[in-house]
Every structure is written in C-alpha cells, then in structure tokens.
Amino acid sequence: MREKIAEVQSAAETWSPAQTLAWAFETFGNRVAISSAFGAEGMVLIDLASRVRKDFRLFTIDTEFLFPETYALMDKIERRYGIAIEKVYSLLSPEEQERTQGAALWSRDPDRCCNLRKVEPLRRKLGELDAWITSIRRDQTTARSGAQRIEWDEKFGLVKINPIVDWTSKEVWRYIQQHGVPYNSLHDQSYPSIGCTHCTGPVRAGEGPRAGRWPGVAKTGCGLHAITPAQALPPTEA
Numbered sequence: 001m002r003e004k005i006a007e008v009q010s011a012a013e014t015w016s017p018a019q020t021l022a023w024a025f026e027t028f029g030n031r032v033a034i035s036s037a038f039g040a041e042g043m044v045l046i047d048l049a050s051r052v053r054k055d056f057r058l059f060t061i062d063t064e065f066l067f068p069e070t071y072a073l074m075d076k077i078e079r080r081y082g083i084a085i086e087k088v089y090s091l092l093s094p095e096e097q098e099r100t101q102g103a104a105l106w107s108r109d110p111d112r113c114c115n116l117r118k119v120e121p122l123r124r125k126l127g128e129l130d131a132w133i134t135s136i137r138r139d140q141t142t143a144r145s146g147a148q149r150i151e152w153d154e155k156f157g158l159v160k161i162n163p164i165v166d167w168t169s170k171e172v173w174r175y176i177q178q179h180g181v182p183y184n185s186l187h188d189q190s191y192p193s194i195g196c197t198h199c200t201g202p203v204r205a206g207e208g209p210r211a212g213r214w215p216g217v218a219k220t221g222c223g224l225h226a227i228t229p230a231q232a233l234p235p236t237e238a
C-alpha cells in the first residue's frame, strides 16, 4: 500500500476534494472512514463526502468532555445526512479516570489526558481501517504545513487522506455559507477551534484561531495529526 500511495501522491495534489473522496471510497470501500471533531473544516468535508457517496463512514473520538453544542451538532448531522456517527470512547470513563489518575488530569498533565481520551481511542479505531480521511489544512498549524493530500501515516500505520488540505479558512466559510452547511454555534461566540470544555476558551481580537485551545499551556495539538515533512513521502518497504 505504501508503494501505491507513492504512485498517486504527486498526481493527487491536483485533485479536487470530490476526486480525492471518490478515489478514497473506490480504493478502500468500507475500510476507509472520515474522522471528525465537527469543526468548520470537518463540516465542509462531511458535506462534500455526502455528495460523493451517501453511506460514507464517519467516526468521532468522544472524550465525554465535549460541549453541549457539539453533541447537538452531532444529532443534526445524523438527521441531515442520514448516517450514524461511530462514537469512539476512552477505555476509562471520566469517573474511572478521576479515580485512577486523580482529579482534573487535564490541568496537571494534558498530554496524558489527551493520550487516554483521544490518542489511544483513535489508535484503536484506526486499527480496523486501511485509510482515514481528515479535514486538516496546511495553514492551521506549523505541524500541518507539510501535509499532503494523500500520504502514509507513519504514526498510525495506514493511509491518510486530506481532501481539503490546501483550502484556506475563507474558502471553508464560503462553502458553508453557499451550501447552508450546519456548524457548531460556538463558532459565532468567538470559538474558532472547539475541543473539550476543560481545554477550550474563546479567543480575543487579534489572537490566532487556535489561541483558545489549551490556553496558558504550551500545547497546540492533541497528538492526532503529528505530521513532519518526512512523512510526506512514504518510505518504501525494503
């Protein structure tokens, strides 16, 4: 599979999101799924996918610390697109986490909390897939700037497909408005990037879109999309 990705990778850079999604569904069938936390980009991706294939797979990592607005949006998505979101949970309930790790782990050791509630569940879910589709964009973070439209995900050992990797935030919002795509109502309350309640706040004027994530902590991501330029081209199997 790594060699197959190397063959299509450079051509794929010119593909539209619809072409990319069609290739993904055709190549991987039921072994590919969209991963989403239902941010603005994620909503665009879900809408684009629904125009390519009606019964696409969609999963989310439910940390059980999400905003009520996010859960409401999930219900709306299931009704609008006629799909059932596959929800993936931590092996530890919030109560078990508190009992075994102590109270408010997110404030003392957010990396450990993210590992327990996001990274391990994602790794488990990806273990049943050959490819995953994400809505990451190159201009979101420095770590994402080297992302390719199709790449080998070295960290999780499967194909990673990023159909809107070259879109700007402006293009995302233009699509949402043009197509009446639902979105998280917190976006209208100065929350450009939305994660868990414990680690997400509003941004102030002039701050970057992810300034509200883990405010006051030197942490910019949860470890789900660790991309380095070295990952852009998959190593061939020696």
Ligand code: SF4
Residues within 6 Å of the ligand: 063, 065, 105, 106, 109, 110, 111, 113, 114, 115, 117, 118, 195, 196, 197, 198, 199, 222
């Ligand atoms: S974002 Fe915060 S609460 Fe959510 S899993 Fe990570 S550290 Fe825990």
